Amino acid sequence: MSSAAVLPSRPRSRRRRFPVGSAVAVVILSLGGIGMIAPFLWMIVTALKSPEHLFDVPPNWIPLEFEWDNFWKAVNGPLPLLRNLFNSTFIAVVGTLGILITAPMAGYAFARLQFRGQNAIFLGLLASLMVPVQVTIIPLFLIMRNLGVINTPWSLILPALTWAFGVFLMRQFFLTVPKEILEAARIDGAGPWKTYRLVALPLVKNGLSALGVIAFLNNPYLWNAYFAPSIFLNSQDTATLPLALVLMQGPFSTGQMNVVMAATTLAVLPALIVFLVAQRWIIASLTQSGVKG
């Protein structure tokens, strides 16, 4: 099953026009690749600069000085960045755990259980992917206010606990689990919950990893989110990291761009680590959802 979740590794194209076409492709992709890396490189180099050399011309792309102090200044600046980092982490971790419980259950039910109305319910859930949070933000704000959770992490965690995209993704993974295995568990006397928990769930571990990473990063209330947090959170102490960094841009003048970039470097780092560790799962499951349907 695990191999099904990994990018198809077909033998490469058998076309014979090898050198010219490929060389052109490599050249164009390299130029584009430089364009993709340069902004991050600039961020790191700037984060290590002293104020005097901020606007050196021509711009240098290799760090010539190492002002580690900038990171210290960023963390001890006008904004409680460590606190904001904690807020972001707490919200994203709890929200992701919620999704990791609710989405596989529903995905399994839609893929491998039979009950009246399941197609209609599934369609309804999927349709909610067409309703961005921006459309419903006013009632959502009022709901959170009535629940008394405005300006707390729970205003973001509660709506993040269930996620239609996660249900869809997990349904795709459970469709790869052979029915016979589940049938065998049933005949052995396992109830639906046991069959799910002890037989089906362990077979989609890759799917769970992918779901975890994708939910953490892409759920509209969690790690990378900006819009909903900017509406629900309204103080420096409760702000998430993206909110805090954007706020930071204000009090810092352009002369302190190095400090802002030090903070941005710290903020980008977790995504980079997650990417290096998990890119196989992410890439595999995202492409699967787009190509195979």
Add this chain to the structure above:
Amino acid sequence: MADLITRDATSQTFRAGRARPARKGPGRREAIAGYLFVAPSVLGFLVFVLGPLLAALWFSFTRYDVISPPTFIGLDNYVRLFRDERLGLVYFNTIIYVIAAVVLINGLGLLFAVLINARMPRALTYVFRSVYFFPSLVALAYISLIWQALFQRDTGVINYYLEVIGADPVNWLNSSSQSRLSVIIVDVWRNVGFAMLIYVAALQEVPKELEEAAQIDGAGPFTQFRRITVPMISQAIFFNVTITVIGAFQIYESIIVLTKGGPGDSTRSIVMYIAEKAFADFDLGYAAAISMTLFAIILLVTIVQFRIRRAWVHYE
């Protein structure tokens, strides 16, 4: 996001459902388990999606300022939409973002995917794929902070290199004619890798025999691409187009960081306008009416795409 897939996914379910009459219907126990398993997700959907959607629809027919309860005013908010000149400009900006995103992200994404699919060492493929895809995982807010610095008129790196090659410096962030371009560049730069990834996977599914057969029949590379490759990856194209459309309608924090919507309203997006009307002016009824127009447009675009897709997409 995944609505494009819906059709397939559900028709599959329907088919599976129909093909199974031999078995004596679902067991009672299994059905109960089914409902319990989907209950949390359905509850979340009702409370945080469907409920708020209906509530927003109701608010759009009222005057509401949070302090006093909403009063029904019929279609007044919707009539007001047509007289709101700012709304016209804001929608104009947003539609430019959407069109640019669809064309550039998909055009470049497909181009890069075709190039990556060319014959080259596997390690290179891997590196290119990672490098292009990585920005899609970084918060748009952070990416916008970096680009905001790069776009600076006098101290920015981009204008420096423009001057090096002899071009005039561009007023990236403070010009009513050019700043939209900055928003577009950031959006395309962040999302092109994701589109590319989907296209790479789709291209690998195209049977090589088909291309070879076309080649033997004398089709040139472009005819081959247009007549065989594009139809074979049509499902990925629709998936990507839907995602870019829905994503571009939501562009928000990049504008806040880059231009704050200015100068004037020249870069302001529809989402910024909704937030301003609702949470700065406390004109919640009117803001709800605007958000309903956004929903209607997304719905319409999705339906139109399904229609085209039904007529056009190739199924194996």
